Amino acid sequence: MRLIVARCSVEYSGRLSARLPEAVRLLMLKADGSVLVHCDGGGYKPLNWMTPPTVVEELGDRIVVRKLKGEDQLEIHLAEVLSDITHAMEIDGGLQKDGVELHLQEALAAAPEWCGEGFRLVRREWPTDIGPVDLMCRDPDDGWIAVEIKRIGTIDAVEQLTRYLERLRLDPAMADCRGVLAAQVVKPQARVLAEARGIAWVEVDLAIVRGEREPELTLFGA
Secondary structure, three states, X not given: OEEEEEEEXXXXXXXXXEEEEEEEEEEEEOOOOOEEEEOOOOOOOOOEEEOOOEEEEEEOOEEEEEEOOOOOEEEXXXXXXXXXXXXXXXXXXXXXXXXXXXXXXXXXXXXXXXXXXXXXXXXXXXXXXXXXXXXXXXXXXXXXXXXXXXXXXXXXXXXXXXXXXXXHOOOHHHOOOEEEEEEXXXXXXXXXXXXXXXXXXXXXXXXHXXXXXXXXXXXXXX
């Protein structure tokens, strides 16, 4: 990656025309052909940019960036270069997120009792003709429980679980199947809708389910 700090002006032409007057800016030229123009304010977004595939030409005090296809062109006029350095970047394996739905599903599959007392797992990704149910469990009375897992439980999640329950209950053996929405946070509107439809909901803390943190103790007054 090449990083240039320079006093420059920038002109864009293509679908429209735009111009940045002369000022000190950061120019980022990436190996994939991306070119980004940043200032020291306005948040993380660049002032102007060009996405690959591109052709980058250095013509004296100008850097001209053109799209391989189309008429888009970014022309950067360098009045004064304050810094020009190039770094060899390592191959990036991508952002690894923790706390996503898959991790929550894996943790609850290993400890389904967090979704309801005495629950035991029958299968993950239980198939229906409109999509898989995250967890299919049995309760202590051997009743069927469909568990839908979300990072944030919303009205849409309740609607999704409702559709699954309608399909599951077409099977006489699952006519009494109940639903549980499990999420790290369940929105107030989702709670109301779930309760109106006879669907239980539970908020779960991934760190506690994994055993990485102890639950907070609650003191009850006499």
